[in-house]
Amino acid sequence: MGDRxxxxxxxxxxxxxNACAVExxxxxxxxxxxxxxxxxxPTETGTFPNVVMMHVRHxxxxxxxxxxxxxxxxxxxxxxxxxxxxxTKDKCIGCGACVDECPLEARRLVQEGSEVKADxxxxxxxxxxxxxxxxxxSRCITGALKFGKTSDPVIQEILSRPGTEAxxxxxxxxxxxxxxPLRARRNDLPVIRSAMVPGVxxxxxxxxxx
Ligand code: SF4
Ligand code: SF4
Numbered sequence: 001m002g003d004r005x006x007x008x009x010x011x012x013x014x015x016x017x018n019a020c021a022v023e024x025x026x027x028x029x030x031x032x033x034x035x036x037x038x039x040x041x042p043t044e045t046g047t048f049p050n051v052v053m054m055h056v057r058h059x060x061x062x063x064x065x066x067x068x069x070x071x072x073x074x075x076x077x078x079x080x081x082x083x084x085x086x087x088t089k090d091k092c093i094g095c096g097a098c099v100d101e102c103p104l105e106a107r108r109l110v111q112e113g114s115e116v117k118a119d120x121x122x123x124x125x126x127x128x129x130x131x132x133x134x135x136x137x138s139r140c141i142t143g144a145l146k147f148g149k150t151s152d153p154v155i156q157e158i159l160s161r162p163g164t165e166a167x168x169x170x171x172x173x174x175x176x177x178x179x180x181p182l183r184a185r186r187n188d189l190p191v192i193r194s195a196m197v198p199g200v201x202x203x204x205x206x207x208x209x210x
Pocket of ligand 1: 071073074075076087091092093094095096097099117118140164173
């Protein structure tokens, strides 16, 4: 696929505030209890006692090889321009075939009025076509989320960094959601204390990010 949109998560910059998830829920009026299209969760990595915690953001990938499209019997799930994978709700019969087929567990069935429909992240399609970012990206207070086309030099630079990779490449669906390296963050107390002193150079804060 040529020039298309991608989303990138930088775990080094994420503080786990979940503002992205809450804003998504508000903007998309996801009223069903516990229904989120994205979530940021504390995740343990390593082997005890050498374990670290980091924030890992789970969201959905608008895959190049989107198996949900082929599984949909009605054509409700389709590929829009610039890589978006969307659902025409009027055509959705709530059969759940796409939910079962998606190895990234990116979809779920939800009650919408008297009907059951498939639901997923749209990357805020209408906002993007107005020249805005998805709400999660615009609400992230640390800049941990990036969104743009593969032709964008900023996106190209991040994608070319060593260790940047797509989520779940093992599923072969070519997800277009990427993350920079998931690694232990330096959080030693002296660095954090020095970063909290008013007027301290930002190099200390950068040091805390490892
Ligand atoms: S739940 Fe809807 S979108 Fe999913 S496969 Fe069935 S008809 Fe298509
Ligand atoms: S808004 Fe940004 S910093 Fe906060 S949890 Fe989401 S990605 Fe992380």
